[in-house]
Amino acid sequence: MIGGILSLELLSSALRMSVPLTFASLGGVFSERGGVVNIALEGIMLVGAFGAVVGTYFTNNPWVGLLTAMLFGFLIALIHAVVSITFRINQIISGTALNIMATGLTTFLSRLIFKAAGSSPHIEGMVQWRFPGTNWQISPLIVIMFAVIIISQIVIFKTRYGLRLRACGENPYAADSLGIDVIRMRYSGVLISGILGGLGGAFLSLEHARVFVEGMTTGRGFIALAGMIFGRWTPLGSFSACFLFGLAEALRMRLEGFGIPTQFIQMIPYIVTMCVLIGVVGRAVAPAYDGIPFEK
Amino acid sequence: MIRRILINILAPFLAVLLAFSVGAIVMYILGENPFYVYKILLVNSITNINGWGYVLFNATPLIFSGLAVALAFKGGLFNIGVEGQLYIGAFACAWFGITFDVHPIIGIPMGLLFAMVFGGLWGVIAGYLKARFGAHEVIITIMLNFIAIALTNYLVNNPFKEPGQINPIPQTKELFSGSVIPRVYPLFNKLGIDLSSSVPLNYTFFIAIIFCIIVWYFLERTRWGYEIKAVGLNPKASRYGGINPSHIVILVMFLSGALGGLAGVNDVMGYRYRFLDGFSRGTGFTGIAVALLGKNSPIGIVFASILFGILDRGALAMDVFTNTPRELIRVIQAIIIIFVAIGNEFIFRLLQRLERESE
Numbered sequence: 039m040i041g042g043i044l045s046l047e048l049l050s051s052a053l054r055m056s057v058p059l060t061f062a063s064l065g066g067v068f069s070e071r072g073g074v075v076n077i078a079l080e081g082i083m084l085v086g087a088f089g090a091v092v093g094t095y096f097t098n099n100p101w102v103g104l105l106t107a108m109l110f111g112f113l114i115a116l117i118h119a120v121v122s123i124t125f126r127i128n129q130i131i132s133g134t135a136l137n138i139m140a141t142g143l144t145t146f147l148s149r150l151i152f153k154a155a156g157s158s159p160h161i162e163g164m165v166q167w168r169f170p171g172t173n174w175q176i177s178p179l180i181v182i183m184f185a186v187i188i189i190s191q192i193v194i195f196k197t198r199y200g201l202r203l204r205a206c207g208e209n210p211y212a213a214d215s216l217g218i219d220v221i222r223m224r225y226s227g228v229l230i231s232g233i234l235g236g237l238g239g240a241f242l243s244l245e246h247a248r249v250f251v252e253g254m255t256t257g258r259g260f261i262a263l264a265g266m267i268f269g270r271w272t273p274l275g276s277f278s279a280c281f282l283f284g285l286a287e288a289l290r291m292r293l294e295g296f297g298i299p300t301q302f303i304q305m306i307p308y309i310v311t312m313c314v315l316i317g318v319v320g321r322a323v324a325p326a327y328d329g330i331p332f333e334k
Numbered sequence: 335m336i337r338r339i340l341i342n343i344l345a346p347f348l349a350v351l352l353a354f355s356v357g358a359i360v361m362y363i364l365g366e367n368p369f370y371v372y373k374i375l376l377v378n379s380i381t382n383i384n385g386w387g388y389v390l391f392n393a394t395p396l397i398f399s400g401l402a403v404a405l406a407f408k409g410g411l412f413n414i415g416v417e418g419q420l421y422i423g424a425f426a427c428a429w430f431g432i433t434f435d436v437h438p439i440i441g442i443p444m445g446l447l448f449a450m451v452f453g454g455l456w457g458v459i460a461g462y463l464k465a466r467f468g469a470h471e472v473i474i475t476i477m478l479n480f481i482a483i484a485l486t487n488y489l490v491n492n493p494f495k496e497p498g499q500i501n502p503i504p505q506t507k508e509l510f511s512g513s514v515i516p517r518v519y520p521l522f523n524k525l526g527i528d529l530s531s532s533v534p535l536n537y538t539f540f541i542a543i544i545f546c547i548i549v550w551y552f553l554e555r556t557r558w559g560y561e562i563k564a565v566g567l568n569p570k571a572s573r574y575g576g577i578n579p580s581h582i583v584i585l586v587m588f589l590s591g592a593l594g595g596l597a598g599v600n601d602v603m604g605y606r607y608r609f610l611d612g613f614s615r616g617t618g619f620t621g622i623a624v625a626l627l628g629k630n631s632p633i634g635i636v637f638a639s640i641l642f643g644i645l646d647r648g649a650l651a652m653d654v655f656t657n658t659p660r661e662l663i664r665v666i667q668a669i670i671i672i673f674v675a676i677g678n679e680f681i682f683r684l685l686q687r688l689e690r691e692s693e
Contacts, residue, residue, distance in 0.1 A: 077472060117672075127675040130412050130472060134622055135671035141616075142664025149659040150364070260476045267470070301488035308477040315469040 048288055054245070056277075056284025057183050058083065061238030062262035063269065063276040064190050065231030070271060071194060072227030073207035075329040077133035078118045079235045080259025081140030085110040086239025088144040091250040092151060094161040103161070104179075104240050111236020112229060114140060119228040123221055126331035137259075145252050158250040161243075179241050186234065190273035203227055207325030210332040220332050235259065257308065264311045268318050271325065279314070286310040342634065345681050346627050349673035350641065357666045361658055374655045375648030385647065387519075387533035393636075393643035394535075394600040395420070395614075397542040399621025400639055401549050402593035404630040408553060409586035410566035415460055415475025416594040417618025418482030423453030423595020425486045428602045428609035429494070431509030441512030445603050446541070446596065453595015454588040456482060461587025465580035471587075483612070490611045504611040515541075515604040536604035545596065546632035562586055594618065616664075623671045629678070642667065 062079050069076035076082075086107040093099075093106030114136055121132040152158045166175040194200040205213035206223045214220050242258070243250050261283055268282075269275025290306045358368035379385045399416045406413035413419075427445040434441065460478060463469040487504075496507040517536045522529040529535070553559035564572040565582040573579055601613050620642055627641070628634030645667070649660035 121672055121676065125676050125679060127672070127679055131622075131626065131675050132672065134412075134414060134619075135668045135675075138616075138619055138623070138671070139665055139668030142661045142668060146659050146661035146665060149661065257476055257480050260473050264473050299488050299492065301484040301491070304484045305481050308480045312463070312469070312474055312477050315473060316463055316467045 048285075048292065051291070052281060052285040052288040053180065054177070054284070055287040056280045057177075057180055057245070058238040058241045058258055059262045059265055059280035059283055060183055060187065060277050061241065062235045062259055063265040063280050064186060064273055065234035065238070066263050066266040067190065067194065067269075067271055067273055067276055068203070068227045068234070069231035070227075070266065070328050071200075071207045071325060072203045072224045073210060073325060073327045073330065073332065074119070074122060074224050074228050075129045075133070076115070076118060076228060076231050076235075077130060077260065077263065078114060078136035078140075079133075079231065079262060080255055080257065081133075081137040082111045082114045082232055082235035083239035083242070083255045083259045083262075084137075084140045084144055084253070085114055086236030087243035087254055088148065088239075088250050089236060090240035090243045091158045091161055092147075094244065095151075095158065098162060100162060100164045100244055103244060104237070107236040107240035108233045109236070111232040111234075111239065113232070115228050115232020115235070118232075119225045122331065123224045123228065126333060129329055129331075141253060144250070148250065148252070156252055160249050163244055163248045177241075177245055179237070179245060182237075186237075187273050187277050194273065199226075204325070206332070207327055210327050214332075214334065220334075224332065238262070261307060261311045264315050267324070268314050270318075270323075282314070283307060283310065340681070342629055342631075345677035346629070346634075346638075346674055349627070349670055349677045352673050353666050353669040356669050357662055360662060360665075364658060366656060366658055371652060371656050371658055374651050376644070378651035379644045379647040383528060384530045384533050387529050387535040388647045389640060389643040390539050391533070391535040391600070391605075391643070392646040393639040394539045394542050394604070395597040395617045396620055396624050396639035396642050397539075397546065397635055398593050398597035398599075399618050400624030400628060400635040401545060401632065402590045402597065402618075403621045403625035404628070404632075404635060405549060405553070405562075405593060406586055406590040407625060407630050408566050409562040409582060409590075410569065411461075411464070411583065411586055411590070412472050413457065413460075413475055413587065413590045413594070414472055414622065415457065415478050415591070415618070416597065416621045417614065417616065418475070418479035419453040419456045419591040419594030420597040420614055420618050421482045421486045422456040422598075423449035423592075424598025424602045424613070425489060425609050426452035426595065427513070427599055428506050428509065431513030431603065432494070432507055432608075434512070435510040436512040438512050438514070441510070442515055442603070445513045445515075446599060449595040449599050450592035451595075453598070454592035457587040457589075457591015457594060458584060461584040461591075464587070465583040479618070486609070487611055490609055494609070496608070505606075506609045509603065509607045513603055514607055515599070517604075534605045536600070538600040538604040541599075542596075543636065545593070546636055549593070550632045558585065594621075597621070620667060623667050626671050626674050 062083055066076055066079060089110035090103040090107040094103030118132055118136055121127050122129040164178055167178050168175050202218050203223050206220045210220045242254060265279035265283055266276045268279035287307050290303050293303050361368040361371050379389050402416045403413055426448040430445050430448040460471050460474045463474050464471045490504045490506055494506045496505055515536050515538050519529045519531050519533060561577045561582055564577055565579050569579045597617060602609055624635055624638040627638035645663050649663040652658055653660045
């Protein structure tokens with residue numbers, strides 16, 4: 039039975055489930071490495087999922103949907119940046135407000151555009167890429183995800199930009215004294231997280247559901263942040279953690295139909311997330327100035 | 335003193351005004367007359383006694399959830415888990431009410447107690463994990479929200495589902511009369527106030543006001559309240575002062591969760607007399623806006639809850655009489671949070687500068 043469950047199929051399903059989490063988690067890494075906690079990622083993913091459907095709905099082109107998702111995510115992140123970096127408002131408060139706003143805004147716009155509050159019409163998903171000479175298909179977004187993971191890892195740890203960004207999260211005052219524009223660096227981190235979070239949301243609506251459903255992110259933005267913490271604020275680590283969450287979600291889907299009440303199966307990702315957060319204690323150290331506003 | 339009044343009233347007032355202006359711009363873009371929409375919103379909520387009845391009914395759970403968020407804020411914690419605590423509390427008092435057939439003198443306090451204890455225990459999970467393992471309370475409480483909603487969904491669909499039920503939304507059977515909190519219209523009618531018997535305003539509202547006083551007294555006049563505020567202001571310093579921050583974290587999350595649990599009482603014991611699956615649509619989250627707008631003070635929370643009660647009531651009318659979807663109200667609430675936070679910060683800095691200059 040174990041062999042049957044741990045099949046290649048399960049791993050591929052786990053990979054698919056981990057995609058939205060990974061994008062959002064990478065976004066979290068950029069934002070928090072620069073010193074800004076971004077719990078608005080939940081809302082960013084939600085507007086991303088919505089944007090992807092809106093863009094695809096009007097153009098019949100999922101790639102336009104993808105761009106719309108990134109734009110919507112960017113805009114929410116921009117508000118978070120202005121409020122929490124420029125106005126130095128508590129980042130959790132700003133993030134919470136934006137999450138509430140995203141729920142209201144997506145339903146509001148959904149009713150205006152689609153004349154229905156609960157869900158949008160179905161849309162065309164992305165055309166899958168086929169490995170040459172085989173029957174294997176893969177979503178372009180998964181390919182993009184792996185590219186983004188590798189690029190992020192290099193950017194954050196091997197480039198001047200990454201060094202500066204990390205400096206702003208570890209000690210913005212030292213960074214400032216060395217002539218680094220802390221405000222600008224923090225803006226860049228948050229805005230990148232908006233774009234990546236939007237992509238994560240887009241995967242949910244474009245690939246998983248092919249429709250936008252009210253509140254469809256169901257806490258994934260927060261799970262992604264837990265993944266980021268578990269992955270110690272590194273892109274590769276975050277991906278590994280999100281893959282673990284994806285595995286939990288894939289297993290969860292396998293368990294349906296074994297006579298366990300669905301509600302308990304639905305709880306699995308949330309319980310796994312809590313266990314992971316408890317398990318990393320003392321081993322995961324956040325950037326020293328993560329969450330603390332910078333005042334010149 | 336005048337300055338404090340200025341901060342506490344002017345900043346929230348301006349924030350609300352600005353948020354409404356943003357809402358007006360959105361309506362204008364949609365081709366609606368904002369004055370007409372806001373008129374509809376207000377006419378149906380505050381120009382007649384029945385409208386006020388609904389407003390105060392809507393405000394009741396918001397007062398509790400606002401108090402829950404505010405108490406946690408005072409202790410330096412973000413309780414984003416009020417929504418989950420609300421569901422657990424609501425189910426707990428419903429469970430008491432459908433199980434025990436007792437006199438109201440016992441039934442009502444016991445129902446409240448059940449909501450508090452179970453809501454509090456649900457909150458303590460996050461408090462304990464924070465104190466013991468340092469797990470981030472924001473993520474933990476959010477996860478607990480989803481778990482609480484799934485758990486009550488299971489309970490109301492399976493062991494506690496009303497037999498022979500026809501309602502498409504699952505619900506428990508009706509509470510025994512001993513756990514029902516009565517409506518206020520008979521009293522109001524006796525006093526000569528013409529409140530319609532269809533208005534669901536009930537005594538839970540007055541219980542909420544009493545809890546505002548209790549919370550105020552607790553925070554301002556008791557040792558525990560003092561310690562909570564000390565930890566909230568500076569956990570390190572309070573440790574030198576002989577306070578154990580871990581204990582305070584657990585205490586705060588219990589009390590905050592208990593208040594969150596009470597936020598579920600109005601619907602169960604005062605309105606539907608049963609637990610309805612998924613009845614709360616974000617009351618726990620609106621509590622965050624309420625606490626911020628009310629500047630974490632009980633009296634401020636009452637006024638903020640009434641404002642949001644007006645918005646909720648008006649949103650219904652907006653849906654019926656205008657083309658603006660009611661979700662705009664939710665967006666306006668979020669904008670209020672942001673503007674209030676910015677306003678507080680801004681005025682705080684302004685006053686600091688003025689004080690420095692006057693020295």
